[in-house]
């Protein structure tokens with residue numbers, strides 16, 4: 614089943630988040646059987662939102678996870694805590710954490726390991742910046758990010774992995790990737806993961822999704838791309854009707 618993942622980021626106060634969750638519940642009552650809807654709200658509302666979504670097929674994700682299991686790590690949220698709050702997924706290595714918050718790449722394997730130890734499916738984000746794209750370095754950046762994330766992580770190839778290709782220059786900018794460029798990056802992801810593990814593992818346990826200014830209009834262009842199994846959506850997920858339109862285009 615294709616996946617449509619909402620990343621609410623650091624938006625919405627509690628009443629707004631709950632209102633949006635109720636709207637999702639209403640607008641996805643039928644579509645939830647045709648595609649997998651996953652929502653990554655702020656963790657402080659996770660329990661309340663879990664309650665709203667109970668009895669639906671809408672799943673929850675963390676926006677980030679700690680690379681340690683527990684202990685003196687002020688401000689961090691462990692994979693176990695996410696699991697305890699009802700999350701089945703967690704975003705890892707989002708570019709806003711890598712670029713704006715200077716999260717170091719060396720933490721990413723530990724985050725993956727913690728997810729696997731706890732039964733959370735990681736959504737590993739990779740993507741190049743605009744200067745890297747202009748310099749023709751996209752493929753090299755993706756290869757490096759995948760190697761750095763996966764080589765030292767424990768839990769693969771036994772478990773599932775979602776790879777979100779999110780070009781940094783496309784996030785929140787209304788710029789989207791060209792189809793050919795996206796196909797090329799998916800080929801790179803497939804090659805790297807097949808070489809690290811096996812092509813069988815890639816086909817059976819890995820899903821590639823795209824994120825970066827996806828909306829109800831441009832999503833149509835991406836539907837027929839081989840090995841692309843869904844989308845990670847920020848801005849357009851903050852409006853239930855817009856997000857529903859994306860879902861309905863995906864299931865047409």
Ligand code: PGA
Nearest residue numbers: 784785825826846847848
């Ligand atoms: P956007 O965000 O849809 O607003 O571009 C996507 C993301 O950051 O996951």
